[in-house]
Amino acid sequence: MVIPVFVPHKGCPFDCIYCNQKTISGQAGEAGEADIRKTIEEYLQTSRDAFVEIGFYGGSFTGIPKEEQQWYLEIGASYIKSGKVKQMRLSTRPDYINYDILDFLSGYGVKTIELGAQSLDNQVLNFSNRGHDMETVVKASRMIREKGFSLGIQTMIGLPGDTVEKALNTARAVIAMAPDIVRIYPTLVIRDTFLQKMYESGKYMPLSLEEAVDISARLLELYEGNNINVIRIGLQPTENISETGDVVAGPFHPAFRQLVQSRLMRNRLEEYFRENELFNIKEINIECSPQNISNIIGQKRENLRKIMNEFNIGNIRVTAKDKVDLFNVKT
Template identity: 45%
Template sequence: MNKKIIPIFVPHQGCPHDCIFCNQTRITGLSTDMTGQKARIIVEEALKTIDDVMVEIAFFGGSFTAIDPVFQEDLLSLAKEYKDRGLVRDIRLSTRPDCIDAEKLDRLKKYGVTIIELGVQSMDEEVLEKSIRGHKKDVVYESSKLIKDYGFTLGLQMMLGLPGDSKEKCIYTAKEFIKIGPSFVRIYPTLVIRETGLEIEYKAGTYKPFSIKEAIDITKKLMVLYWINNVGVIRVGLQATEDIQNGVDVIAGPNHPAFRELAKAEMIKDYLISIIPEEFRTICIETANINISFVVGNKRSNRIFINEKYKARFKVLVNNSLKDSFKVIIDDKEIKHIKFEQMYFELAKIYDLL
């Protein structure tokens, strides 16, 4: 059964720090404060469009557990009302690692919260300091353990390309996340948003964002690491406003509306390079229709790569029985039939991640 998420944004309310990359109003597209009544209207309108799916109310945008406790309870009691009526299954919120303690978790438990996401961003101390996060990495381990001990589902969020970051530090963060054992993660490339400290540093020449190529190269490795360790990757790339998608509020950085698809296409290309011969006339990939977009690549990037590097023809054959796998046929001879799950383990070796 599919899940429908009803997002309720509480932009920057309660957050004790102004991180260098953050402008929650720009990111969420909201400039007004949320209220219990506004939240009720959002939920009611969303429920009118939902039929026979699991429903989740999700509080995004700010550090929820740092909001005034009275306001927290106003929003949480609303969500619990719908949960008690059987209209909502899960209640989710996001917050900072240093805004978690037993008292806060007792409150969340009382109101039926089931999922807590921590905006960790990095496990490297230099990156945390340069990004003005306001906490050390130790608090991430402590708050994550406490959340799991209370029986909540834990999600962790990381960002690529913050000040002082590198490919090695991103991979280190992913490996530390895996040790913590979240149920899922989100991967966000760092974008330079208007009216942030990062914009000031970028314009002063003291900060350089990752390029799209650099960010994709790192992201594909992170996705492989998480997948082979049974950590779900539920989001890759910023879930942003129309202005950010159109580049209006983005000063610089690896912004792309199909960021996840770019990374998956790169994985397919890397795997094919590892198994195909140096010379051939035709390569055919047989798989289900749902996989075609990243097999061919964004704007046919994989097809173009094969055409130009190997001077060979690239074909795709739709076979909807192959939803979890694909076949590689070279010059009319099948050389490989592999499940995507197994491909990730092969890529982990290729990327030297094991």
């Protein structure tokens, strides 16, 4: 369990064109110590035997004044000392990492650092007003791993100037940095951002849901093939992050990850059917683990319909079976 403590837009002097942190974090103001402790205690009530971490998200944590960092970290450290929390994690910008900062964080029980890389293409970073280049991400990642922290990389697809090939190249560059965890976020047009102005003036066109799902599925396959844990795909739906909230345009879906996992499974099934020349068959049975059934079938049985049409299959039955890694296809 990760208990999120949001530090909205603190420590970041940049205005990335897609960013409105009070909307993304769902928190407009700065929380006081009582509010933070209340949040932590509420989560702890349901933690049971979970491995519990406190995560500082929302801003660029290591960019805020050191005294403020210390203030937040001491709150978290008090729960580590009491045994209620195991460790802390935080997110920050790659240009706000150096050895002194890492030594400081290590002394308080921070174990995981996630870098908001967004892209590893310099043109995309420049168009998004990120304020750093690809090499900065590579250097920060190397220092984090050298100091013994777990490394997380946050990436985005569909930023201005981005393409499918650039997204794939970014994933390959991320893999080369050997992170422990990765997040994939499709770019959404959020209210009160410069990206909204670009969109409304016709200078920016977001990915369609279909495009975002397809690209994300290809990225997920790359990461899974290199044993990198993708812990999130798509922004967490909230009152603000919704089609009736502050999402102006873009590939938002409340179950975006499930769409991506289902698309990846369909891609794998189609490849299997082609390689084994499974065409014009009356009925096929696909065996899979119980937890994989929904990914095989797809939302509203879309995967089965697409495969049946493409390969001229009369009927496909999906059967739950334990100890099946991916799927077994039987004719």
